[in-house]
Amino acid sequence: MKRTATGIALLASTLCAALAMHAQTTPAKDPWWKHAAIYEIYPRSFGDTNGDGLGDLNGITAHMGYLNQLGVDTIWIAPMYPSPQVDFGYDISDYVAVAPEYGTMADFDEMMASARQHHIRVVLDFVLNHTSDKHKWFLESASSRTNPKADWYVWNDGVPADGPNVGAYQKRWVQQSNHGPVVPPNNWKSGFGGSAWEWVPARQQFYYHKFYKQQPDLNWRNPAVEKAMYDVIRFWLDRGVAGFRLDAVPTLFEDTQLRNEPERGGINAQGDPNLRDIYTNNLPEVHDVMRKMRAIVDSYPGDRVLIGETYLPNAQAMLAWYGGDKLNELQLPMDMRLGFNSKNANHLDATHFRTVLTEEQTVLRNAQSLLVFDNHDNPRSWNRFGDGKHDPQIARILSTVLYTTPATAMTYYGAELGMTTQTPTRKGDVRDPIGITGWPKEKGRDGERTPMQWTPGPQAGFSTNPNTWLPVEPTYKSINVQSELADPHSLLTWNRTLLKLRSSDPVMRHGSMLLLDVTNESVLSYMRVLGKRAIVVSLNMSAVPQTVHLDLSAARIMPRKATPLLVEGSSLGAKQDATEITLQPFGTMVAEIP
Structure with a gap:
């Protein structure tokens, strides 16, 4: 199933020349996480080196060179601690060890050394809310x-x-x-x-237990629990990790009066009533814990970071997780509103995207936003946003938004290839417990956790074992690293070019962002500006051609010729005017105005 773009112009040589020509002194040093491209690795599914059909830490080490060449500078590893694996690692039975199925502490140290050699930082998943019932x-x-x-x-x-x-x-x-x-x-x-x-x-x-019965909630009102968990943080910081992604962090505290949650009406996939979780989620006490954790990571050198799994309704709610104007809690709460907003998750919405991006610059003020479109808990963005006809073009739009705004970027293994969700079709094939209990309304999360597709060979190069823990998705013959590296028009090449632009061009690293054509309901356009240079991005989020008229005067840039850097389905050719562009359905244009 070949999925190469039609009419893509990937001008890598032009990009390299532009970067060399416009290299300039970097402004005051930012913390590394402000510009990071973070890549989530689900260790069970990334690389199997011992042939048991299950990924391991050595599988991450073996592919560190690929991650470096892709252009990511940080990896977030989903839980790799000892666990009964009821929730595939999110039920931890020992916080300061490595699960035997993933390797040893020596393997972890070797992985850390390899990451340093490849200029990649390592962030660990930290499950604060609960332990395993076997802990x-x-x-x-x-x-x-x-x-x-x-x-x-x-x-x-x-x-x-x-x-x-x-x-x-x-x-x-x-x-x-x-x-x-x-x-x-x-x-x-x-x-x-x-x-x-x-x-x-x-x-x-x-x-x-907020989650499975095998995941009892810790009592965070007990100072001894606090101390034990802070000691875990120090254990891994001492081993060199760059920080933590805090799992389900808003759920640490519960109402002491144990009041009933209000009902919202209807039932969920398991047949339970839908509730408003106002007494078990996002209670104010959690912010005191965040401030204490921030003080711990700030006491270590190297700008260590706290990233929060925060599904929040608006920017004002997010601001509280930064610590308000003091910015003394999480450095990077995840902004899920573009990637996982239920109202807009199944189609692109230029107005919604523009609203969120505007709030990130205004409501969040000096806080650094973190955009996410894919993770291990949700169907892949290819399926959620795709229309079945323009999926490759839509995938390029999402990557472009992720990597060309000022936000820190977070992606998920395989998204750079166009891996798809493979939802089980039979209950007997389901591994995820929530899919078993909720079948057929809820089919679980196995579909977005299938093995990484490295080659067109057996088991997609993930393992030598034909019985991988989840089946390899059928697209692997054409959708794999080896094939896409050789294809200048592949989604992988598109992502590599974006990441190179993001990391190397001063405009993309330090430039301000200005939204353009702000009443356009079909096309999202914006400009990154630094000094007299600008990069214009225009994205057609509709299934019909759109002609866009861009007024660049607000940035004091007079209409002049533009050089395309990344173009798919756009009329803009080399050295053409960037103020009027025709974009084909779901077309993309990234152009430099020198």
Whole structure:
């Protein structure tokens, strides 16, 4: 299934000449993360070096050269700690070790050394909200009400099943104790289905779990828990990691009164009522923890970073996660509003994109935004944004937005190739527990976690084992690193060129951003400006041709000839006027005005 662009002009030689001609003194040194291109690696799926069908740390090391050539400068590794793998690593049983299936601590150190040699920083996933129920902390906590870790998790006696305020949802989860029938204390539900409370006979109590029952929530109101988790942070910072991506970080605290969540109406894929999680998500206490963590990472050299998994509704809510004007909490909360906004996730919307980009420059003020279009929890952007006809062009638009705005960029393995979501068609093939419990309405996240496609050979070059942990997607014969590196018109080549432009051109690194043609509902246009140089970006987000008239005078740039750097489906040729351009359906233009 060949997916090369039609009419692409990748002017790599022109780009290199332009960069050499316009090299200039860099402004005051920014922290590295302000310009970073962060690449998420799902370790189970990236590279298998021992033939067991499962990716490992040595598989990351083996491909460090590719990552460097691609142009990413930071990798974020999804959890590689020991785990029962109920949630594929997000149920951690030991925070300061490496899972045997992924390798050893010596393998980790070797990977870190290779990353340094290739000028790549390593960010680790840090799961703060919960542990595995097999973690030694929980095993001790669950054993009695009097042990030293009895208060390390969120425990509750429950309420009588025939109590006056017990709802139908609670009664579904009746548990029998020595004191008579009891039910969970409220209607809180797990994000993966069912009640968020699980009974433990040894304690005659329920524990709270925001996610799977095998992921009990830590009690962050206990100072001993805080200290233990901060010690974990220091352990990995001492080994040289550049920072942490904080998983599900808004969920650290719960309402002490255990009030019922308000119902929103309807039911989810697991048959549970839809709730507004105002008592279990984004409580104000979490910001005190963020400030303490920020102080820890700031005490280390090298501009260590905290990245937050933050699905937030607007820029004002995001600003709080930076620490407001003090900027003393997360350096990089993830802005999911472009990549995962439910209203706009299935099509491009120039107005929506323009609104978000405007808010990032105004509401966020001096804070650095972080854009994300793909991750391990959502169908790939190729499928979510694609229309089935112009998918390659749409993929180029998303990459262009990701890498040409002033935001820090985060991508996901395989997005640079055009890997697609391979949703299981049979329940028996599902590995993700949420897909098993929610089938057929919820089919899980296996589809976006398939093995990386390196070659057109067996198992796409991911493994020598024909029984990989998830099947390789059928597109691997043409959609793979080896084939796309050889194709000057491939999506991989497009991404490499964008990343080179982003890292090397002073305009893209330090230039201001000015939105153009701001009433156009079909085309998103903007300009990056530094001194007398500018780079103009224009993206047709519609399925019909568009002629765009761009007024560059606001940047004090008079209409003059432009040199195309990256063009697909555009009338702009070499040395033509950039103020009037015709873009084909989902066409893209990136042009320099020298």
